Amino acid sequence: MGNGRQYAIGVISHMPENQPLELARKKLALMICVHEYPLSIVDHAGFRKFCGTLQPMFKVSRNTIRLDIINMFGVQKNIMVKYFAKCENRVAITTDLWTAGHQKRGYMAVTGHYVDASWNLKSFLMRFVYVPCPHNAEVICEALHACLVEWHLEKKISTVTLDNCTSNDKAMEILPDKLDTSSLMLQGSLLHMRCAAHILNLIVKDGLDVMEKGIERVRDSVAFWSTTPKRHEKFEKMARLLNNEYTCRLALDCKTRWNSTYIMLKGALQYKDVFERLSIREKKFTCPTGEDWVFAKEVCARLKVFFDVTELLSGTSYVTASLFFPQICGIRLAIRK
Template sequence: MEEELGEFEDFEVVDESDSSATRRFRCTTSSVWTEFDKYKDGSGKKGQNVKGVITTILLEIYRELLAKAIVDHNYSYSSVEHASNKRLHAYLNRDVKFISRNTAKSIVGKVYQREKETLKHALELIPSKICLTSDLWSSLTSDEYMVLTAHYVDENWVLQKKILSFSNVPPPRNGAILADRLISLLKEWGIEKKIFTITLDNASYNDTMIANLKKHPSFGPCLPCNGNFFRVRCGAHILNLIVQDGLKVIDKVVHNIRESVKYVRGSDARKLRFVECLRELPFTTSKKVCQDMPTRWNSTYTMLEASLKHRSAFLHLSMIDPYYNTCPLEEEWNIAEKIARFLEPFFHITTLFSGSYYPTANLYFHSVWRIQVRILKELESEDQIIQAMAKVMKEKFDKYWDCYSVVLSFAIILDPRYKLQFVEFCYERLYGNDAVSRAKILRDKLYVIFKGYLQHSTGNSSTMAQRPSCGTPDCDTRDDIEGFDTFTSRLVDAQDEDERLVEDLESLCISQSDAHMDDE
């Protein structure tokens, strides 16, 4: 009988003493209750909750998560007062206590200050120097904002990028005022003695700002090598100026294509008519016509490339739409095609320079050299348009890049694939007999900066012991360095030269260490 009652294991069989013929079941404690926790609330009322289910919301954790949600998604502070938001929270917790927009603002401010102190402490501990980038931004209301970003390699050899400030700069705005603002920001973060370089555009006020920074008594003396390597011109910005000058040669062609794209995208009816023209073509393309931003040449290149894919559709549209009168002529389309081929490597280099999640210093020298070689080659082009563009672009190149940024060129020397031999090879193709003297100048400056690092060395080599491989994209160099192997084979003493360079640097390090030991 008891075997048959196995399914009633939570019940106990009770034998009635007054009746031998009658048996009944009495409920005992179910095993289900082991999945519950008992509790007693503030009023003394008892209850039970399922284990693992959070029934109490920690106010501090909730407020921090709310602050991060506001920041991450750019919510307004008033969103916490929205009726739908309140209904959602009331559904999750009937005892919820709503907060006001002012409270939300206060919570976000506290989280910001805490995160700022955390970052400030991290910047104090990093063993390396810090590189800065700064620029001015204009809002729709014409207010100017200065953004200051720090770039550094942390103790784990991970490239970091942190925005330190995005603050309004009221007029008047000149180099002296911007220099004072920058100094105050660096002191606020406690990194005024750890700066190596700052990357800026070519605005005239930046020249004054750099001069004032170098002369500042609490900042200038802390710059490595007397600030000789302090300023770095933005490579992507200069490349934009170079190509923009070249595009002025074919301004009419670019204007017609730009107006054609603008016309097609002007209304839904025109878009449908253009789609019908595309259906008439014997081929299809996944490219879509896109409007460019005239101040950014890479967007202009993208517009040209996409428009060339739809060349036949534009020609067809000009035949069926009497209001479309900016279609480029056949000759202008041919010019645009040549220009697109000419500018393609410039576009890829701009993309490389614009990267922010991988190191770009090692890409600089070779990229700028490729640009220079390309321009010099097209100066001898049989096409008059290309030749005229190359001539204008060379003038702008010589203005800003005739002397490559020295500090960024060091990266190619330290790259074991190229070293100083590659610099000499590049200089020989560009400058002929002056190649050796130019390479020597670069090498001498490498000694200078190496000595500067020795003087300010903290001796903390343990953090530099290991480093992971970085995610730098491959830069296709073999297209432009044909003859490099032949060049290196002619350098009989190239290996000895590299070994002497390493020995000299090591001897400098040893002598500096000995001097430090003597001082102790």
């Protein structure tokens, strides 16, 4: 280790005067990308003092690091374009479009997936771009097609997977007209794939709308004991008194995210005895009834099936297409019990 460090220091000391600073900028840009830090980190007083301690000559602005990141992307993009020019494998595309809540602006992310020569599944972000309104089929199709052309993949794609909304369906009806269908698998008949995880999400949301009233008192109980730090501390103390290990923190769900409802119910059921004991001491708190707990347990068991399958189908390090049919059959059998 000592020799390695001396060697590294020796290499840096013999570099041209500006080269270590340029290398540091590249490493900083990479760090920001890998850890998803904001570009404004380079303007923070603490960061500037830290860098000044290590190297007083190292100074970088937000615009400079932004350009470094863009240049880094350009270099890596050219490498990937050249790789796919020689590669005979096809690339599966996934894309999503959403509106950022604080900006009220629409963004599209396009990701490519392929199997390399060593049979390893690889994924890479092709584009993260602002998409102006209106987000209709024509705009979505044009943005997606522009990305494929930019990466020279319009003749090498296998499938395009999107969420299940009307504008996406119409966009995928238009896209084949912009492509050479003879270069696609089965003349493009398999081009459009629907996101399996999104289909499951829609199914569960519809089911929870019907069962909403049945779990309302459990949700109110979680909200009561997680609203303030004082109440939460009282709840945790009671759990310890009852020898119930407080390993899963109480968390109120977000009604638009069914997986958070599953996590909430799972945690509440774990501390059922805590809720019941606290209802004796706390007059303002109304504990769910026995029927409420039975219903919550049943709902939680059903949601667990969807939760596990959704996590499986959302994997990024393995192929998921072959998992869909048997998992959906498993869900159907579990629901019919």
